[in-house]
Each structure stands twice: as C-alpha cells, then as structure tokens.
Amino acid sequence: xxxxxxxxxxxxxxxxxxxxxxxxxxxxxxxxxxxxxxxxxxxxxxxxxxxxxxxxxxxxxxxxxxxxxxxxxxxxxxxxxxxxxxxxxxxxxxxxxxxxxxxxxxxxxxxxxxxxxxxxxxxxxxxxxxxxxxxxxxxxxxxxxxxxxxxxxxxxxxxxxxxxxxxxxxxxxxxxxxxxxxxxxxxxxxxxxxxxxxxxxxxxxxxxxxxxxxxxxxxxxxxxxxxxxxxxxxxxxx
Ligand code: UDP
Numbered sequence: 001x002x003x004x005x006x007x008x009x010x011x012x013x014x015x016x017x018x019x020x021x022x023x024x025x026x027x028x029x030x031x032x033x034x035x036x037x038x039x040x041x042x043x044x045x046x047x048x049x050x051x052x053x054x055x056x057x058x059x060x061x062x063x064x065x066x067x068x069x070x071x072x073x074x075x076x077x078x079x080x081x082x083x084x085x086x087x088x089x090x091x092x093x094x095x096x097x098x099x100x101x102x103x104x105x106x107x108x109x110x111x112x113x114x115x116x117x118x119x120x121x122x123x124x125x126x127x128x129x130x131x132x133x134x135x136x137x138x139x140x141x142x143x144x145x146x147x148x149x150x151x152x153x154x155x156x157x158x159x160x161x162x163x164x165x166x167x168x169x170x171x172x173x174x175x176x177x178x179x180x181x182x183x184x185x186x187x188x189x190x191x192x193x194x195x196x197x198x199x200x201x202x203x204x205x206x207x208x209x210x211x212x213x214x215x216x217x218x219x220x221x222x223x224x225x226x227x228x229x230x231x232x233x234x235x236x237x238x
Contacts, residue, residue: 141197
C-alpha cells in the first residue's frame with residue numbers, strides 16, 4: 001500500500017459537481033464519475049466522509065432574491081442536499097462501495113439521523129459516510145457543514161474538490177495572468193477574500209488548525225497526489 005499523508009478525509013463537493021454541463025439537476029453519469037474517484041480513494045485505505053452541497057438544485061440566496069423568507073429558503077437548500085446525498089449513495093453502492101447517509105435534519109425513512117459516534121463507527125468499518133442536510137441550520141453553508149463534520153469525525157484534512165486546480169489571486173477563466181497559490185495561511189485567505197470557502201468555514205478551520213486542500217475533482221490524479229503528499233492544488237494551513 002502507498003504511504004499515506006492523510007488517513008481520514010472529509011471531501012466537500014459542491015452540488016454542481018453532480019450536474020451535467022447545464023449546472024442544474026443531477027446527472028447520473030457525473031454521479032458515477034465522482035463515485036469512481038471516491039472508490040479509488042477508499043481502495044487506498046483512506047476513511048472517506050463526504051459533505052455535498054445543493055447549488056445544482058437550490059440555493060437559499062435564490063429564494064431570498066425571489067422574496068422568500070431566508071430561513072425557509074435555506075431549509076429548502078438543506079433538503080436538496082439530501083437528494084444529492086442519495087444520488088451519490090446510489091452511484092457508490094452501484095460500484096460496490098458501502099455507504100451510509102446521515103442527515104442533519106431527521107428523515108428516518110431515507111437516511112440515518114446524524115450521530116457523530118455512529119458516523120465514526122461507519123468510517124472504522126470502511127463505509128463511506130455521506131452527510132446530508134448541511135449543518136441543519138439556516139444562515140450556514142455546506143462549506144461550514146464540511147468544516148464542522150471534519151472536526152467532529154477527526155478528519156486529517158478537508159478536501160474541497162472543485163472545477164479549478166487550486167486557489168488563484170483572481171479568476172483564471174477571466175484573467176490569463178491569474179497566479180495560483182501552492183500554499184496559503186488561513187489569515188491570508190480571509191484577508192484577501194480569496195474564494196476558497198466562506199469566512200465562517202475558514203474561521204472554524206483556522207481555530208482548530210484543520211488543513212484545507214483545494215483541488216480539481218476532475219483531474220484524475222489530483223486526489224491520489226493529495227493523499228500521498230505529492231504537490232497538488234492549494235493547501236490552506238496555519
Ligand atoms: N444551507 C443551509 N445551512 C447549511 C447548509 C446549507 O441553510 O448548513 C442551505 C443554503 O441555503 C445553501 C443551500 O443549503 O444555499 C445549498 O448549500 P450550498 O450553497 O452550500 O451548496 P453548494 O454551493 O456547495 O453546492
């Protein structure tokens with residue numbers, strides 16, 4: 001077995017990772033692509049927990065713009081994350097990877113309720129645990145849920161898997177001179193308002209010294225490199 005830098009990870013996926021090119025809805029082919037990547041990581045002997053967002057289905061902000069009550073719109077977003085969690089569960093199990101979905105909002109017929117010690121037990125048994133329902137609270141994001149759950153389960157790193165290969169000083173799609181950071185401190189990330197994760201999530205990681213790794217989910221070797229300690233993406237740390 002390869003020597004591992006990280007033994008337990010919290011993988012944060014945005015909802016958009018599950019959608020096709022439109023950015024909306026759930027594309028089962030995409031879900032399978034993600035599942036294949038997660039399977040590979042599991043086969044390296046790494047404990048994997050996942051927090052998935054819901055930007056492909058609903059964002060609280062959209063409801064707010066339409067005149068909805070913020071909390072209601074946010075609860076809709078949290079419910080949508082459970083749909084994504086089930087889609088991912090389905091793809092993983094289709095590949096023979098055992099999973100458990102735990103939801104921060106109780107819905108016992110489709111997911112286990114979130115119970116920290118139980119989640120850890122699942123990880124110890126080699127199951128991939130998918131956390132749905134965000135933090136269970138409006139006014140938060142799934143990035144914050146990822147930071148929170150990472151801490152709770154004793155993850156060694158929070159891996160934010162995106163469409164981009166790391167954090168840049170400006171948008172690399174709009175500016176060809178954008179510079180990628182190999183490493184950043186939490187404070188630099190916050191002060192420069194770099195789009196790593198929202199400030200609540202970064203602050204939580206900073207206070208608890210949890211490293212954040214930002215990498216491209218669709219780069220076939222990125223996750224493997226991150227786990228074996230090869231340089232890849234951007235590492236945000238103390
Ligand atoms: N949300 C929330 N509390 C949480 C997590 C999520 O209220 O703890 C809501 C919020 O409205 C958010 C939506 O769920 O817009 C979807 O999550 P997010 O925007 O983080 O998804 P992503 O951008 O990662 O796809």
